[in-house]
Amino acid sequence: MSTEKIKETISKYNKNKICIGVLGSHSALEIAHGAKQEGFPTVVVCQKGREKTYVKYYKNLFDYVLLLDNFADVVKEENLQKLKKLNTIFVPNRSFSVYVGYKNIEEKFSIPIHGNRYMLKTEERNTPKNQYYLLKKAGIPTPKTFRSPDEIDRLVIVKVPEKGRKIERAFFYASSSEEFKQKAKQRIKKGIIRQADLEEAVIEEYVIGAKFNANYFWSPLTNELDLLGFDKRIQTDLDGVLDLPANEQLELATPTQNVEIGHIGVTMRESQIEKILETGEQFVKTCKKEYPPGMIGLFALQGAVTKELEFYVFDVSPRVPGCPCVEPTSPYMKYKYGMEVGPGRRVAMEIKRGIKEDRLEEIMT
DSSP, X not given: OOHHHHHHHHHHSOGGGOEEEEXXXXXXXXXXHHXXXXXXXXXXEEETTSOHIIIIITGGGOSEEEEESSGGGGGSXXXXXXXXXXXXXXXXXXXXXXXXXXXXXXXXXXXXXXXXXXXXXXXXXXXTTXXXXXXXXXXXXXXXXXXXXXXXXXXXXXXXXXXXXXXXXXXXXXXSHHHHHHHHHHHHHTXXXXXXXXXXXXXXXXXXXXXXXXXXXXXXXXXXXXXXXXXXXXXXXXXXXXXXXXXXXXXXXXXXXXXXXXXXXXOOOGGGHHHHHHHHHHHHHHHHHHSTTOOXXXXXXXXXXXXXXXEEEEEEESSOOXXXXXXXXXXXXXXXXXXXXXXXXXXXXXXXXXXXXXXXXXXXX
């Protein structure tokens, strides 16, 4: 989608009636809530059979609903025209990337996106100039990766797509090539993963440290980086197994799965905040060079802080991280803005500023 076409669309919008849009999944509620806090109308794109959360239980958050047979149908011209008629600015989440698809987003989705649509694909490990590439270019510490199970010489975490749900990754741990083969065979037999997917698995050093997801917002309008806060993941059935006494975990002898089901808000020691913000700034600087115009708006760096107090990053979310717990549990935005500001509200604040200063095109792709 050319920059000129997006600029043309923005130029035709009624700036007094901008509508914030989102796909009905992942983080739609927090984006819509934030939009409402700043006085914007909202539109949600729903898939039939998955719409009840948005059209029944939280219908107060959405002024308009675009109900489709499939999420991917949003790129059909008649649906794009409906969104344009509403003067829609779209906020991408993980479900948007997965269900609509990168090619469709880059080539067919002619709605202005708050964010960099060309960076969404960097989340995938098999993409050239992906998140690993960007982290390395930025000089951000990352876990050592291994090209083959035969190279394993320490505790590793193996990341491989689930057999039944390709958007989710199955995880297992191994300390040697023999243990890798044994655990992989066990999971293939149980139908958790496929042999074909195992060939493309990421084998990564397991960094022993406290887990932190650092959630950021980069503003091209002010050239400032906000730290929205930190969260940790709740995962099933891993958390369920870890709740058991150690002897019962051993007796259970079942492969665990790290399926993300929720988040917990956490804070970090104040002396380390500068380091976290500098890491975010390094990432933003690299993205400007590698994917101009670079990072826009929300993103997250998922990692761990070691006992040496080094922040290792092992996952990047180049879009809405999807952790609504950050707004009520994090003090960092309150320190800066004098009020609680969650991901959705921060997006809406930026769009409002873009409208006021006639600079919307600077925060859109």
